Amino acid sequence: MGGILLVDKPGGITSHDVVARARRALGTRKIGHAGTLDPMATGLLVLGVDSATRLLTFLVGLDKTYAATIRLGVATDSDDADGEITSRADAAHLAAAQIAAAIAPLTGRISQVPSRVSAIKVGGRRAYDLARAGEHVELAAREVTVSRFEVRGERATRVDGIDVIDLDVEVDCSSGTYIRALARDLGAALEVGGHLTALRRTRIGPFEVDGAVAVDDIAAAALADPAEVAAAVLGRFDVTADEARDLRHGKRLSGAARRLPARPAAAIDPQGRLVGVVDTRGDDVKSTMNMPEEGDA
Structure with a gap:
């Protein structure tokens, strides 16, 4: 009957790499996932094995929780640390109250334009493929829900001659929400630019990353009963x-x-x-x- 496997993805590999490793470790080709993570991101992947892949369609839309770090003062063309820097601005003047005021409109039911390097298809092609090919990418805004956008820590530091602020945040959100876009929009609202420097998915619906196995331990992992x-x-x-x-x-x-x-x-x-x-x-x-x-x- 197969089962569900929770994996803690490390940074630097794709979600498809994790699926490929699981296929080799478990000796089956029939493995799918309930939502990818970017290569720079870490955290929870939910895999369906054998007949349990039929359940994945009911897991994809579950709410999620992320821990992230947003750098205010630097914007990139991908809205994360893997992109090219497009602007820099001193962020030292920003007070906690200003940041909180800018976060408030990004909480609740919001209209969000996904990152231009997202996996959304435009004319049959992935947006990130179009962007990497140098083509213009214009994505439509979509309604998402950010039920919690909480600052857990704040650090001022100097990078490349400017003062930036790194915010450690936790976000509870609906499926389809782009944390990179939240970083971008927060930086834009504060008029200093912003991008994501770290991202970790800690929850998908009732599943927590604390119950996930490392990639190297997949072969010995017990599958959750469907x-x-x-x-x-x-x-x-x-x-x-x-x-x-x-x-x-x-x-x-x-x-x-x-x-x-x-x-x-x-x-x-x-x-x-x-x-x-x-x-x-x-x-x-x-x-x-x-x-x-x-x-x-």
């Missing part, structure tokens, strides 16, 4: 053996909608196995995704 993961994310819907059989055969459970704890929900059979993900159809319950039965391909 039923436990699905129940934690979606809510648990216990079904009888007969109901499990009907769901697997595409049949509806008549009048069972009132039993669902949430929509969608994880249907669990009497043996504790994940039957699939179900939703309502009127007063009935029907599978929207079925897991294979033991022994199936």
